[in-house]
Every structure is written in structure tokens, then in C-alpha cells.
Amino acid sequence: MRPYFVPAVLGLALAVAxxxxxxxxxxxxxxxxxxxxxxxxxxxxAAAAIDSIVSGNVFESLTLIxxxxxxxxxxxxxxxxxxxxxxxxxxxxxxxTFHNGRALTSEDVRLTFARAMAGxxxxxxxxxxxxxxxxxxxxxxxxxxxLKQPTSIFLFSMASGDASITATETVDQNRIRPVGSGPFxxxxxxxxxxxxxxxxxxxxxxxxxxxxxxxxxxxxxxxAQVAALLAGDVDAFPLIGAPESLGRFQRxxxxxxxxxTTEGEVILALNNSRKPFDDVxxxxxxxxxxDRKALxxxxxxxxxxxxGAHFPPHHPAYVDLTxxxxxxxxxxxxxxxxxxxPNGFETTVKPPPFPYARRGAEVLAAQLGQAGIRVKIEPIExxxxxxxxxxxxxxxxxxxxxxxxxxxxxxxxxPNYYYGYQNKDLDALMKRxxxxxxxxxxxxxxxxxxxxxxxxxxxxxxxxxxxxxxxxSGLRGYGQNEPIVQTExxxxxxxx
Numbered sequence: 241m242r243p244y245f246v247p248a249v250l251g252l253a254l255a256v257a258x259x260x261x262x263x264x265x266x267x268x269x270x271x272x273x274x275x276x277x278x279x280x281x282x283x284x285x286a287a288a289a290i291d292s293i294v295s296g297n298v299f300e301s302l303t304l305i306x307x308x309x310x311x312x313x314x315x316x317x318x319x320x321x322x323x324x325x326x327x328x329x330x331x332x333x334x335x336x337t338f339h340n341g342r343a344l345t346s347e348d349v350r351l352t353f354a355r356a357m358a359g360x361x362x363x364x365x366x367x368x369x370x371x372x373x374x375x376x377x378x379x380x381x382x383x384x385x386x387l388k389q390p391t392s393i394f395l396f397s398m399a400s401g402d403a404s405i406t407a408t409e410t411v412d413q414n415r416i417r418p419v420g421s422g423p424f425x426x427x428x429x430x431x432x433x434x435x436x437x438x439x440x441x442x443x444x445x446x447x448x449x450x451x452x453x454x455x456x457x458x459x460x461x462x463x464a465q466v467a468a469l470l471a472g473d474v475d476a477f478p479l480i481g482a483p484e485s486l487g488r489f490q491r492x493x494x495x496x497x498x499x500x501t502t503e504g505e506v507i508l509a510l511n512n513s514r515k516p517f518d519d520v521x522x523x524x525x526x527x528x529x530x531d532r533k534a535l536x537x538x539x540x541x542x543x544x545x546x547x548g549a550h551f552p553p554h555h556p557a558y559v560d561l562t563x564x565x566x567x568x569x570x571x572x573x574x575x576x577x578x579x580x581x582p583n584g585f586e587t588t589v590k591p592p593p594f595p596y597a598r599r600g601a602e603v604l605a606a607q608l609g610q611a612g613i614r615v616k617i618e619p620i621e622x623x624x625x626x627x628x629x630x631x632x633x634x635x636x637x638x639x640x641x642x643x644x645x646x647x648x649x650x651x652x653x654x655p656n657y658y659y660g661y662q663n664k665d666l667d668a669l670m671k672r673x674x675x676x677x678x679x680x681x682x683x684x685x686x687x688x689x690x691x692x693x694x695x696x697x698x699x700x701x702x703x704x705x706x707x708x709x710x711x712x713s714g715l716r717g718y719g720q721n722e723p724i725v726q727t728e729x730x731x732x733x734x735x736x
Contacts, residue, residue, distance in 0.1 A: 266734035267452035269715070271727060272465055272477040274594055275622050276432065276458040281414035282401030283356065286364035287626060288643045291401040291725040292478075293435055293456050298339075299404035299420035302330055302349070302383075303395055309645075309723035311395045315344075315405055315421065316383070325390035325677055330383040335444040338407045339425040346377035352405050353385075365402040367649055371674065389675045392682055393646050399724060400644070423449045423730045433458060437729070450717075450733035462595050469495065475712045478727060479705075481595035483541040489710045500707040500720035501554045504641035505547060506596055508589075508604060508700030511635055513660025516585055523697035525575035527565035529611040530604065530700050539599035544703035549690040550648055553704055557683035561694040561701075572611035584612020589637040591617065592625040596705065597639040604639070604700075633658045641705045643725050648689055649674075651698060659698065666692050 277289035282299065296304060300315040316330040336344040353375045356363040363369070371391040376384040387394065397403065410419035418426050423445070424437040435456045439449050457474055459465045462482035468474040469489070479502075480486070489495040508526070516522040532546040545553045548561030576584055589605065591597035598619060605615040615637075620628065629635045635658075642650065652670045655662050669689050676682040694701070707722045717731035 265736065266714070267450060268455070269451055269453075269729075269732060269734075270455045270457055270473065270475045272457050272459050272468060272474040272480070274458075274460055274465075274479065274481050275592075277435075278623055278626060279415040280418045280426070280429065280435070281406075282364075282404055283352075283406065284362050284364070284415060285626075286630070286644075287622070288725045289622075292727050293437070294418055294420070294422075294426075295401035295404065295724075295726045296422060297424045297437060297454070297727065297729050298418050298422050298426055299401065299406070300336075300422045301399050301401070301403045301405065303399040305396065305399045305724040305726075307719035307721050307723070309396075309721075311399065314399060319395075326387045328385045328387070328394065330385070332381045332383065333444055334381065336421050337442055337444075338410070338421050339419045339440055340407065340410060341442070342407065342409075344405065344407075344421050345380040346383045347380075348407060349383045349405055350375045350377045351408050353403075355406075355411070356402070363402055365400060365644070368397040368400055368402050390677045391674060392677055396645065401725070424451075424454060427453070449730055451729055454729050454732075456727075460593050469710055476710070476715060476718065478707070478709045478711075478718065479722075480708050480710050483543045483706075483708050486541075486543075486708060486710070494713055496711050496713050496715075498707070498709040498711065498718070498720050499543070500709070500722065501552070502641075502643060502705045502707045502722040503552055503645045503647075503724070504643040504705035504722075505550050505552065506544070506600070506639065506641045506702045506705050507550065508600075508702060509629075509635075509638045509640060509659065510699050511633065511637070511658075511660050512698060513633070513655055514636060516579065516581060517636070517660075519579045520697060521575045521579040522581065523699075524565065525572040525579070525611060526608065526613065526700050527697050528568045528572040528575065529608050529613065530565070530702070531567040531607055532562065532703060534607070535600060535603050536703050538603040539596060540703070540706070543706040543708055545706070546703050547701045549694040549701055550642070550651070550699075551686065551690050552645075555686075557686035559687045559690045561690060564694050565697070569610050576612060581612075584614060586614045586616070587636045588616045588618050589639065590620050590625065590629055590635050591639045592620060592622050594641070596641065600639050600702070630658050633660060639702075643705075643722075645724055648686070648693070651689075651693055661696075661698050663692065663696060 275289045279285050282290045302316040304312045304314040306312050319330045357369045371387045373388045374386045423443045425440040427436040427438045429435045437454045439452050466482050466485045486497050490497045510517040536544040546562045589601050591601040601617045608615050629638050652667045673685045714735045716733050
């Protein structure tokens with residue numbers, strides 16, 4: 241038998257043939273989310289979880305908001321503004337198409353806005369469209385929007401999910417199978433588990449999109465969120481519900497922890513239309529019973545900024561009103577006695593399934609109990625919250641983060657909004673804010689509005705939600721802050 245050998249040249253060839261191929265570039269990401277959206281159409285429902293998945297990814301709006309809150313081009317490539325600030329002319333791209341293959345034109349923008357402005361519209365933020373007098377489509381790539389009067393945040397509002405541009409022929413299906421014009425198209429929704437998006441091959445800038453597929457995984461339990469990250473089942477949690485775990489992730493080289501700001505004002509919402517919350521003395525008593533620092537430490541492990549009104553501390557027009565109601569149990573009891581409740585009262589709080597709300601409810605119940613306010617905690621799921629609290633207004637108290645920017649106008653929605661609050665002086669002030677374009681004057685008006693809301697103690701104003709993000713160390717392109725609710729997948733990539 242001849243000895244077995246391999247000639248040198250042949251050996252080299254075999255070594256090359258059987259050596260491992262270079263690893264393919266990673267182009268898939270799994271993103272963890274605390275809540276599952278009720279639908280996938282941001283133009284019909286206010287849930288922030290919808291925007292987190294589809295805004296800017298599946299659907300496009302005329303503008304985008306960058307990480308610092310600046311307005312940048314979105315679907316519109318450019319725009320001009322008339323000298324009087326009332327006419328905005330947007331220029332659309334040549335090759336924009338919906339995911340069903342049809343070309344997107346200015347007529348689609350006009351029809352989208354017409355639906356949002358209609359009397360029977362169910363758009364969750366009709367305020368975005370209230371300043372509009374007319375929308376015109378003089379040619380396929382030009383949209384002209386005429387306003388009733390100059391509006392201070394019009395371009396910012398045009399970036400919201402509520403202003404997503406939709407196709408008339410797919411409007412009815414968008415709630416469960418959305419069709420937009422963005423860089424990602426809908427692939428599947430496995431209820432209770434995940435939503436999957438895939439890169440849209442005919443997107444006009446498809447060469448810039450690095451992710452082939454994105455999976456949004458729903459994990460409401462904080463400990464399960466941590467376990468999923470550690471196991472590698474999830475690559476990112478842009479807003480993790482377990483802030484106590486951040487130190488652990490900071491010490492692990494596999495992850496990067498990013499702390500930023502959000503537009504989420506966390507409030508102990510009070511049903512102002514129900515007794516005893518219709519009495520300002522009771523609402524002020526509740527505010528005096530709240531120890532914000534202890535709440536942030538106990539529920540959020542120190543992550544969060546105390547607030548005294550419904551306005552973000554990072555905004556230049558912010559007024560620090562946290563000293564208006566210092567933690568003072570004796571003062572709280574005195575106000576309750578003055579309101580005819582010397583022995584306090586019983587009430588309920590219905591927190592949705594977010595860790596800040598569930599944990600906050602425990603801390604707040606103990607704090608209010610010291611003033612004689614006996615709180616029963618009735619946890620509810622998110623879909624129940626949207627129905628029972630938000631729509632039916634069937635609640636005493638709840639805890640929720642309002643994540644939309646410039647949303648102080650929630651306080652002028654009248655008694656049929658779930659706050660149950662109305663103040664004609666504030667109504668008049670907000671109308672002035674809507675049309676003021678001089679920045680110093682605008683900021684002064686915002687300050688007046690903050691003071692008015694604080695003075696009325698409409699809610700228990702708690703803290704500004706921090707953006708506590710945990711990402712796999714190889715991920716790139718995500719933002720630090722969240723000036724508007726969205727997950728900017730079009731910028732994400734994996735390091736080589």
C-alpha cells in the first residue's frame with residue numbers, strides 16, 4: 241500500500257477549499273419592547289408602542305426629528321416657507337413608492353390630510369391639522385399647505401406618526417397589515433410575541449439601509465427583559481424597564497448602556513371630573529403627599545428628573561416648579577380637612593403594565609397613605625388602560641408617561657378628555673401659544689401655562705422619564721435621546 245500523502249500544491253488548494261468562509265455581515269436585529277401595540281396604524285391610535293415600530297420605518301411623514309429635536313427632511317426632500325409664515329411648499333422625491341408598488345404623489349399627501357381633517361376623523365392628534373386651511377397638489381411632486389395663521393411648531397408636528405402619509409387603497413388594512421413608503425415593509429405580526437419588518441427593496445435610498453430584517457419582541461416583565469439581553473435573544477432594549485440592571489450591563493463588555501432624555505412626563509393622573517378630585521384642595525393635598533425623590537429612587541433606581549408641571553426639563557422654556565408643592569404630610573392633611581375630608585378617603589389607582597407605573601403605584605400608595613389617602617392598586621393591561629381609562633374615563637387615578645412632544649394642549653381638550661379638566665384661561669393662553677412665532681415671547685407663554693397647570697394641581701406631576709437604553713456593543717446608529725417616539729432603524733447597522 242502506498243503511503244497516503246497530499247502534494248503541497250494540492251494541499252494548499254484543499255486548505256483554501258475547506259477553510260471557513262468569511263462570516264456574512266450581520267443584517268438582522270431584535271429589538272425589545274415593553275408593550276405590544278394595539279394596532280399598527282399611528283393615524284388611528286395614540287399608543288406610543290405603534291410609533292416605536294412603524295413611524296419612520298414603515299410609514300413616512302413629511303419631516304423627521306433628529307436626536308437633538310431638530311427638524312430634518314423626511315418624505316419631503318425640501319421645503320420653502322412664505323414670508324408671512326402661512327404657506328409651506330414641500331418638494332417630494334421622484335422615486336417614492338408605497339410597499340404595494342404604486343408611486344407616491346402629492347395627491348396621496350392631500351388625501352391623507354383630508355382624511356385626518358375630516359369631521360369623522362379618528363386621528364389621535366387632530367391638533368396637528370387644526371392650523372391647516374388648505375392642502376393643494378399642483379403637480380405630482382409639490383405639496384402646498386396653507387395655514388390659517390403662523391404656527392410655532394408646524395414643521396415639528398409634520399414629523400409625528402399622526403401625520404404619516406398613507407395610500408387610500410390600503411387605509412382599511414393598516415391597523416393589522418400596514419402599507420407605507422418607508423425603508424421597511426411589514427412582514428408579520430405574531431400577536432403576543434413579535435412584529436417583523438423587512439427591508440423594502442424598492443425604497444429610493446435602499447443602499448443606505450443596512451438592516452435586512454428587524455424583529456420587535458414584546459417582553460413586558462423587567463426580569464425577562466434582562467434575561468433576554470444576557471442570553472442574546474434580544475440585541476437592544478431602547479427603553480429597558482429594569483433600571484436596577486443598568487450597572488450590571490455597564491460592567492459587561494458585550495453591552496453598551498446609553499442614558500438620554502425622553503419627552504415622557506410621568507404623571508399621577510387624577511380624574512378631575514370625579515369627586516373628590518374635582519376639588520383643587522384635594523389635588524393639592526395629593527401633590528404635597530408625594531415625595532418625588534423617594535419615588536424616583538424607589539421605582540426608578542434614581543433614573544428620572546423631578547417635574548412640577550407637564551413640561552420637559554431639557555426644553556429651554558422649562559420652569560422648575562418642583563418647589564410649588566414640597567413634600568409636607570401635615571400640609572396635605574390640613575388641605576384634606578379643609579376640603580371636608582379630615583379622615584382622608586379611599587380611592588383606586590389603575591397602573592398600566594409598565595414598570596415605572598406598577599412600581600410607582602406601590603411607592604405612591606405608601607406615600608399617600610401617610611396623609612390618610614387609602615389607595616387600592618388595580619393593575620390593568622395596556623389594552624384595558626386604553627379602553628377603560630383613556631376612552632371610557634372610568635378611573636380615579638392612574639400613572640402614565642405622556643411621550644408626545646409639545647403635548648401641553650392635552651389640558652385644553654375639555655372635560656371629555658380623560659383628564660376631565662377645563663380652564664378657560666388656559667384655553668385662551670394655549671391659543672396664543674399656537675400662533676406665537678417670536679421665540680422669547682413663545683417661551684414666556686409656555687412658562688405661564690406651566691404655572692397655571694401647576695397652580696391648579698391638575699395631576700400629581702412626578703418625573704421626566706429617562707431613556708435607559710441597553711444595546712449590544714456591535715450595534716451602531718441608534719440615538720441617545722427620544723425627542724419624538726420612533727426607532728430609527730434606517731440608521732442602524734452592525735460594526736464589521
